[in-house]
Structure formats: C-alpha cells, structure tokens
Amino acid sequence: MFVLSRVLFCGGVMVPERTSLTVCQFSVVHRLTSPRKNSPYSSVDSERYSSLVKSVMSSRISSQTPESLQAEDDQVYGPVVKAQMPSRNEPRVPKILYSLLNSERAIETEDPETGPPTRIMLNRGQGRPFVPSVTRILQQTLSPEQSFYLERWKRRMIAELGEEGFKAYSQNLFKQGKDFHAALEGILTSAETWKSGNLLETSEFPPEVQGYVQSISHVLEDVRAVRAIESTVQHSALNYLGIVDCVARYKGVLCVIDWKTSEKPKPFLSNTYDNPLQIAAYAGALNSDDNYKYQVENGLIVVAYKDGTPAHAHQVNAELMSEYWKTWLLRLEDFREPRSSASSSPSPEK
Numbered sequence: 001m002f003v004l005s006r007v008l009f010c011g012g013v014m015v016p017e018r019t020s021l022t023v024c025q026f027s028v029v030h031r032l033t034s035p036r037k038n039s040p041y042s043s044v045d046s047e048r049y050s051s052l053v054k055s056v057m058s059s060r061i062s063s064q065t066p067e068s069l070q071a072e073d074d075q076v077y078g079p080v081v082k083a084q085m086p087s088r089n090e091p092r093v094p095k096i097l098y099s100l101l102n103s104e105r106a107i108e109t110e111d112p113e114t115g116p117p118t119r120i121m122l123n124r125g126q127g128r129p130f131v132p133s134v135t136r137i138l139q140q141t142l143s144p145e146q147s148f149y150l151e152r153w154k155r156r157m158i159a160e161l162g163e164e165g166f167k168a169y170s171q172n173l174f175k176q177g178k179d180f181h182a183a184l185e186g187i188l189t190s191a192e193t194w195k196s197g198n199l200l201e202t203s204e205f206p207p208e209v210q211g212y213v214q215s216i217s218h219v220l221e222d223v224r225a226v227r228a229i230e231s232t233v234q235h236s237a238l239n240y241l242g243i244v245d246c247v248a249r250y251k252g253v254l255c256v257i258d259w260k261t262s263e264k265p266k267p268f269l270s271n272t273y274d275n276p277l278q279i280a281a282y283a284g285a286l287n288s289d290d291n292y293k294y295q296v297e298n299g300l301i302v303v304a305y306k307d308g309t310p311a312h313a314h315q316v317n318a319e320l321m322s323e324y325w326k327t328w329l330l331r332l333e334d335f336r337e338p339r340s341s342a343s344s345s346p347s348p349e350k
Contacts, residue, residue, distance in 0.1 A: 094329035098238060100280070100322055102287040105295045117189060118228040120291055122243060131234065132335065134242035134281045138274050141334045146273070177261055180209045180304070181230065181245065184259055187213075188226050188246065212261055214308040223257075225249040227294070233285040238332060244282045247296060250315070255300040256283045266303045269314040275301050276316055277331065280324035297321055 101107075124130075142150070158166045183205045205213050226248040234241040246257040256279045266272055279299035287295040299316035316324065 092330060094326060095333060096329075097326070098284070098329060100284050100287065100325040101297060102295050105287070105293070107295060107297065117226045117247075118231050118292070120232045122232045122241070131239055131241050134240060134278055134285075137240060137281075137332060137335045138277060141331045173261075176208050176212075176306075179206050180212045180261055181259065183209050183213055184216075184246070185229055187220065188223070188229055188248070208306075211306040211308040212304040215304040215306075215311040216259070216302055219250075219302050219311055219313050222251045223248050224252075225254075227254070228286075228292070233282055233289050233292070235285040235288045236290070237288060238284075238329075240281070240285065240332065242278070242282050242285055244286060247286070250300050250313075253298050253315075254294075254296055255298045255315075256286065256296050257300045257302065258282075260301060260303045262303050262305065265305070265309070265312070267312050269301070269316070272301050272303065272314060276320070276324045277328045279316060280321050281328045283321060284325055284328070 154166070157169065161169055226246065228244060228247040231244055231247075232241060233244050244256055245259050248255065248257060250257065258275060258279050260266075260272070260275065269276065276299070279301065283296045283299060286292050297318040299321055301314040301316070302311050303314070304311045
C-alpha cells in the first residue's frame, strides 16, 4: 500500500491528501495514461503553498463573518472610535447691538412739503479725523470664499485682456457708473420730466448710458418724493460714513435706494452679494445723522442693464433691513478688531 501525505500530481490527475493507492493501482494508472507531458504546475513550490492548498481543499466557504472580521480588526488596529457629530454653533451676535432706528425721531407716514433734495458733499479736508467708508469696510471684511471668487475673476479677466486691458476695462466700468448716476441725478431733480413720460427719450443722454436709463424707466414710474441724492451720511456713534445714492418713496414706501449696473442678470436679492448690507449701513447712518430730520427703515436695490433689459428692483422691507443691519454690525466689528489689537499691543523696542 502506498500512502500520499501531500497533494501529488499523478499522470496529470490531482490526488487529495492521504489517498491510498496500491502499487498495482498506481502502475495501472500510469500505463493507461498517455505519455507524460510537462504540467504547468510542475514548477510550483508545493511546500510553500501546501497550507493554502489544504485550506482550499478543506472547505469551500470562508469561516470568517462580519463579526469575526470586526473582532480581528479590533485586535490588530484597536477598537473603532466613532467621531461625534459636530455641534451647531450658536449664531454670532454683535457685541453691542446698536439700534437701526433713532428713538428720538418719528417715522413719517407722509412727506412734508420740502424743497429740492438734500445733497451733502463729502468733506475730507486736512485736519479732519479719518472716518472709514461703508465701501472700504465691506471690501476689507470679505469672507475667504468671496475673496477667492473675486481674485479668480480678476485673474481670468487679466488672462483674457492683459494687465493694461483689464485696467482700461475697470476704468470704463467706473466711468459708465459715474455717467449713469449723473443722468439719474438730472432725472430725479427735475421730476416733471419723467412724470410726463418723456423719460423714454434717451437720446439726450450719453450713448454709453442710454441703455441703463431705458432699463430703469419702469422703476422710476413708481419713484416719488425724492428727499436726498448723492448725499453723505455719517453714523455719529459708530463712526463710519457713506454716500447714499437716493432717498425717495418707492410705491409709497420711503426707501434708501441704491442704483447698480451689471453685465449679468441679477433676478434675486441673493445675487446682489453685499449690497443689502450697504443700504442697511446707509440707513443706520442716515437715522443717526443730525443733518436729516427723518429716518428710513426700508431699502431698494435696482440693478440696471446696458442693453435696456428691464431692471430688477429688489425691495428690502423693515424686517429684512433689521437682519442685514445686525450683519453689518458684525462686519464693522471685524474691521475694527485687528486695528484695536494692533494699537493696544506694545511697540517693539528699538
């Protein structure tokens, strides 16, 4: 009797472990087979892979289960520590919540008989203390995401136009905006012109702003009782200033109005980015400024288009204005905190 203790290949037939063959049986098998050919497994190191062969031959189903795998991983790598869900932070609130409205002034329901619109020029003469503007504060407190997209847009424009081309493009946009506001000032200070329907005769305006004027014509039909145009407002307690485009009634509601131009449609208030914060800042400053005897708690952002497409008019009611005012106060804190810490830190010794 011949006993095999490992897997053997006999004449091309694989024989399992511990298979008994008589010498006679072995020789008969050998005689009945064709002449032996070289097997592709002849070069396999059977000693090295014997344990693998045994495990495959002994069972067709793995004995490992999700539970056993988990136990094995715990032993090798340690138990799994599940991360806790991040807790929701409480919304940030201003350290000092200044009121948007002035408690010493009443909110007018009807406009008194007044003269021409107020226009207080900005005075930054020598010897006057520096007061930051609303525009400056917003620009220097942009979020990282806003800064990223603004810088990416600038790089893309420079790549398309070149440094000089981008500079000329920016200057042209500034000039168009300036000419547009000058045209608006002429329209709003001579109200009879657009009340009589002559506004559509845009040929009297510079060619580069005719489309913008056409774009806002339907909005101007609902604008009445202009109280201020291109006038400086300054918050006495918070110490910032700005130049408000217009204060007037829109559909009967007294509003701070901001006129904007855009090359892309902005059909939603969210498309106007920081503009709601800007008009909230202007409203708060106007309500605090002794040069104005009334106060405003509503806003209007009008986005005009060069091709004459009807402008989008985004109203900001009193409730929304109050929320934007709180956000503006936070931006004002962000603007001042680095400066206050820098001024309070000791100067290095020379």
